[in-house]
Amino acid sequence: ERNKFGTCGPVVPLMQVRISEEGEIQAKGPSMMQGYYKQPELTAQMFTEDGWIKTGDKGHIDEDGFIVITDRIKDMFKTSGGKYVAPQMIETLLKEDFFIENAxxxxxxxxxxxxxxxxxFEALEPWAEKKGITYSSREELVKHPEVVKLYQERIDNQTKDLGQVEKPKKFAILPVEFTQETGELTPTSKIKRKVVNEKYKDVIDSLFVD
Incomplete structure (x- = not known):
């Protein structure tokens, strides 16, 4: 049995897999569904014109023939320059940093x-104390120049291998955490993008002011 960490495994016998121009994993084979019963509109949404199932996953097939999923197509967004960006890949890299809980x-x-x-904050607050940074609230802490400098360095390091289009050009440090209770996370700790976009609209808008 062939296994490889970080992948979904190899393409199974009798199945065909391809990657679309948008990076979507598409599949075809005798074991795949033929469509939705008496629902041609749903079937049309699920399949390409030439009969491949649209999985909704962005990914690639690695050099060993294993399928790697990197994001959900519906979560991707397009810049004004027409480039598609997979946010989960960027967020995963950022969250690997010791000082970043979520992104x-x-x-x-x-x-x-x-x-x-x-x-x-479990990492940031002790760091700030060692640096002699005084603050009366987390709102004040995240705006401190030394903290902003720290996160600029951490973000630059975590995203150094990304393409220029994918590297965050600006960032905002939030004084709060993402939780299920406050609505930003699902029960499986995935980001509810619509909630985040609405809840932090003013902050997001400020990041795109020239």
């Missing part, structure tokens, strides 16, 4: 990508 990449219809950063 949301934004930029639909904009000239560039930006990011909302949720700090790991």
């Amino acid at each position: 949301a990449a934004v930029g639909d219809g904009q000239k560039y990508v930006a990011a909302l950063i949720v700090p790991s």
Whole structure:
């Protein structure tokens, strides 16, 4: 049995898989569904014109023939320059940093990508104390020049291998956490993009002011 960490496994026998121009994983084979019963409109949405199922997943097939999913097509957004961006890939890289608890990449219809950063306050607050940074609230803490500098360096480092289009050009550090209770996260800790976009609209808009 062939397994490879970080992939969905190899293409199974009798199945065909291709990657569309938009990066969507599409499949075809005898075990796949033929369509929705008596619902031609839904069937048309599910299939390409030449009969391939649209999985809704963005990804690629690696050098060993394993399928790698990187994002959901519906979560992708397009910049004003026409480039498609997969936010989850950017967010995953950012969240690997010790000082970042969560992140949301934004930029639909904009000239560039930006990011909302949720700090790991368990890491940031002791760091600030060691640096002698005084503050009366988290709102004040995240606006401190030394904190902004710290996060600029961390973001630059985490995204150094991304393409220029995908690298966040600006960011905002939020003084709050994303939680299920406050509505930003699903029960499986995925970002509710619509909620985040609405709740932090003013912050997001400020990131795209020239």
